Amino acid sequence: MENLGALSLILAFCFSIYAIFGSVVGKWKQRPFLVKSAERAVIAQWALQTLASGFLVYALMTHDFRLSYVASHVNTAMPTLYKFTAWWGGQEGSLLLWSWILSCYSALVVWQNRKKFREMMPWVTATLMVTQAFFLLLIVYPLSPFEVLAVGKEIRAVPDGNGLNPLLQYWSMAIHPPTLYLGYVGFIVPFAFAMGSLITKQPGDAWIHTTRRWTLVTWLFQSMGILLGAGWAYAVLGWGGYWGWDPVENASLLPWITATAFLHSVMMQEKKGMMKVWNMVLVSATFFLCIFGTFLTRSGVVSSVHAFAQSPIGPYFATFLSIHIAATTWLILDRLGYLKSEAHLESVLSRESSFLFNNLILLASCFSILWGTMFPVISEAVTGEKISVDAPFFNRVNVPIGLFLLLLTGVGPLIAWRRSSFESLKKAFLWPTVGGVVLTGVLFGFGIRHFYALMSFALCAFVLITIAMEFVKGARAIASKTGQNLILAMVELTHRNTRRYGGYIVHVAIVMMFIGFTGAAFNKERTIEVGMGDKFTLGRYELKVASIEEGQNPNYSWGHAVVEVYQGGKMIDTLTPEQRLYSAGQGQQSSVVDIRRRLHEDLYLNFAGMQNGKAIIQAYIFPLVGWIWLGFAALIFGTLVCLVPSKIRYEFAKTKVMGVAPGVSQPKAVTGD
């Protein structure tokens, strides 16, 4: 069985190599049957990888402890769900998942475009398969998931396995890796189309139109993956943080940032024919950062609390990345002539320039995070000493960046294309500015003095008002024509131009998250040893440890503190933070916090154990943190809205004056030069 699994992977590797040569040679020598056979090879290697994955999952579910991977990541006591998720619980398995997802995407691309883009497709296939072959090579040779435990020549099973890391036995951690992978692996498709269009010297935009949806969907998965990870850290790691600027977290954020920049700058190319080179650079950078992130997580080059293994795959990735970067750079430079901009920047006060600043700032943030993450490696190479920077470094640079981006979120969509006058700006931004200033005044009056917090709340109000005004203005125009009420008119408005208004919803989601982030400026915390029946206070809450309960199941034994929560003398809730001792391995300990989630603040309790008959309770109040998760939901909704086809298709004539197309509620564009 494990032999069949390993064999399918080897065959899949051969097919992917064949697909590379088949499509390149077929295109070169004009042999359509070769190109066709290469595409079939893509489907075949997908089928083979699916088979191999099936074998691995079957082995995990049936406790085949002869396999090293199974013995390390599963035990008999684990719930069935986590036996399945153990597929990506370790190095080898998660690389297999990565590779399998890539094969799914590749097969889908080949099938979707079987009659389209005949010129470009062979190169798209080849680009996809180069990466595919690389990942298959990793799981065929240095990190096979099908390795058996053997003593001498005899294969020997162990009686029970190690079990999955208890920290990973949590619902959002079960789906976090596949979601993230769906996002990161998916970005290879826009990259492959970009390369295809560069190689075949196709003028600008075909690749952008075909990959628009891919880009959005993968961006959605990336966002979901990152936020699921943050939610997991918050609910499981026990210190209430959702983001610690850990190298692995940073690795997942980097491609997201460049992807976000790409989503914005791509509009410049679609509507104005500008920034073509830049978009090529962004899409390639995103792809490289996805690979780089996988490398960082999987190679242990920067040590991290995520505690992935040190492994021998570092040099493989380094080679793969350098060859790719060199080839892409050469290709872009060589094809510069085909990527000429069709329009020029006319004014600093224009939509174009707000997009440029958006990109600049996102890239600056990306660079600072990359620099901070790699600082130990860089400093060791330069000075011989390993120097790390901490969370305060990242916050210091990225908090102002975040606030500036928030400002652009409000300003950008309202500025006209080409150029804008101060008069029109005054009109558009009067009420949002008033709103922001009033809110700051009120908060200041309530005694809030934290500079960044005040600024963030003011900007949140500013952005929300601009977006609300956009919706109301557009909806009114529709309502006056059709006689619908305002709410229905808003739905109609959104449906008419889903990308625009879906985008606004995503912007609202970002504002909601910023509200949540800002709450962190007001966290309260307390660690205390309390006897049974004793009370202590935190903020407006009175907390009483009523009793300690204990129990056991095959997977772990547990003990939890029953903490009664009082407010104003009345009991409002009971929380039960828990400690678990997993039976597997060496008795891994795990705390399970209990959280009373409310929109204005979370009460967060961690039970740190017993000391001289007293319970050690770590109690925290996290104001507004719930808005992050609410923003998460809004982000998914907004992105889905963007994916719905617009009811009315706008034909944008390139380089003509934008913003006056009927029904588009742009602020009045300044026409004429």
Add this chain to the structure above:
Amino acid sequence: MKPYVKFGLLTAVIIGTLAWLAVGGISETKSYYKEVAELKKMGDDVYTKRLRVAGDVAEGSVQRSGSEVRFLLKQNDLTIPVLYDSMDPLPDTFKGGAQAVAHGKMGRDGVFHANKIDAKCASKYEAKPGQKYQPPGQTAPPASDTKASF
């Protein structure tokens, strides 16, 4: 070309500000990664720099009182006493025998004052390169010096 000049100037201002913030951020938060043995050789430098010390938590050395935790960080036969006193709970992976990194400063009293501890039992979940999974029974006996009472 005028818009491009203006745009360039604004860009320069933004990048300049961020670079200034970044440089300040680095010099304020940079900390030196040392193993226990390296730390011992640092001389007087040891008291002024922010440090991250890596080693193994010595078995049986973990003592808790209130929110304070004291333990020995060791590498081969060298050890350093560590005092951890912070609001944040220690990671679940922290226990005797675990690999740990203590973030903090060396006190003149010879005790390392840590404000953050990372720990991992790497050996358990993932084999190191060149070292494969060992069936249970051949590994070290379970550590029992921590709060494992349930």
